[in-house]
Amino acid sequence: MSLGFDFIKLDFMSHGALEGDHFDPKVPTGTAAYRVGMQRIVDNLSRRRVGRDVFISLSIAPMFPHGYGHSRRISCDVFANIGATEYLLNSSAYGWWTNNRLYRFNDPDHTPLYQPLDEQPTTETEARTRLNATVISGGLLMESDDMTNPLAKARVKEMLGNQEVLDLARRAVHFRSAWGDTGSKASDAFSWLAPDGKTAYVALFNFDRSATKVQDIPLARLGLPAGGWIARDVWTTEESRITGDRVTATLLPTASALVKLRRE
Numbered sequence: 001m002s003l004g005f006d007f008i009k010l011d012f013m014s015h016g017a018l019e020g021d022h023f024d025p026k027v028p029t030g031t032a033a034y035r036v037g038m039q040r041i042v043d044n045l046s047r048r049r050v051g052r053d054v055f056i057s058l059s060i061a062p063m064f065p066h067g068y069g070h071s072r073r074i075s076c077d078v079f080a081n082i083g084a085t086e087y088l089l090n091s092s093a094y095g096w097w098t099n100n101r102l103y104r105f106n107d108p109d110h111t112p113l114y115q116p117l118d119e120q121p122t123t124e125t126e127a128r129t130r131l132n133a134t135v136i137s138g139g140l141l142m143e144s145d146d147m148t149n150p151l152a153k154a155r156v157k158e159m160l161g162n163q164e165v166l167d168l169a170r171r172a173v174h175f176r177s178a179w180g181d182t183g184s185k186a187s188d189a190f191s192w193l194a195p196d197g198k199t200a201y202v203a204l205f206n207f208d209r210s211a212t213k214v215q216d217i218p219l220a221r222l223g224l225p226a227g228g229w230i231a232r233d234v235w236t237t238e239e240s241r242i243t244g245d246r247v248t249a250t251l252l253p254t255a256s257a258l259v260k261l262r263r264e
Helices: 013-017 030-044 082-098 124-135 150-159 163-170
Strands: 007-010 055-058 071-073 105-107 189-193 199-205 213-218 229-233 239-242 246-251 256-263
Touching: 013 030, 082 105, 082 124, 082 189, 082 199, 124 150, 124 163, 124 199, 124 256, 163 256, 199 246, 246 256
Parallel strands: 007 055, 055 071, 071 105
Antiparallel strands: 189 199, 199 256, 213 246, 229 239, 229 256
16 A cells, blocks of 8 residues: 555455355354455555555455445456447346445446457447446446557547546446346346436447347336437437337447436
8 A cells, every 4th residue: 555556456255255264263154254354454444544545346246245345346357349248237237226335336347448458359339338338337437448559549538538428427326227037138228317307318238249229118117207308319419309108219230329318
């Protein structure tokens, strides 16, 4: 901590909860051992001990007991292609409720927008879909491309130049899935209604690499009242009116839509 770091990433935390013999014979179970160890870490990284706030990010961590970190990864590693985004949103669909409850932030992993290590560059469409998935999954946004690559730098600068997308990420909310019966697949529709009831966001996804998808979803399924909405795509800025009880969108392969709704 003397080097000035204020962000600590701790990985494979579930290994600390394994059953077995423990150094302290008074610790009878793996869960108890995890609790003792994590409390020691929290104490050592406290403002009282360090003199400043330190953000603790946990990955592959038990859901319970909680309270030992500011964020928790909701899936395993997630990279940039459309398959990775679908994998993330499977976890996001069923893990939304831990955000700002068990942990302050759900962590959708790093967000490479051009080329993860040892993979081919993604398309711009895939990258925008990956960013949309991050923004709706807790707001912990960590870009991880190689900024010495001019192509990566240009794409990251363009996409993270969308101030409205960044403002939504700063809200640190986790959208809820429209569907709760997707099995091992990801949900392709999510929504969030602001506390005032006058603003909402809807995120729609197409995980197919070759086919266009038409989304046609009842507003009620998204937890939103019917009619009287102005819809604006936060990427294209195109606006339309929703006078009925459904949201519709035509999505090209690997594409997504992030739409802001406001009451007329």
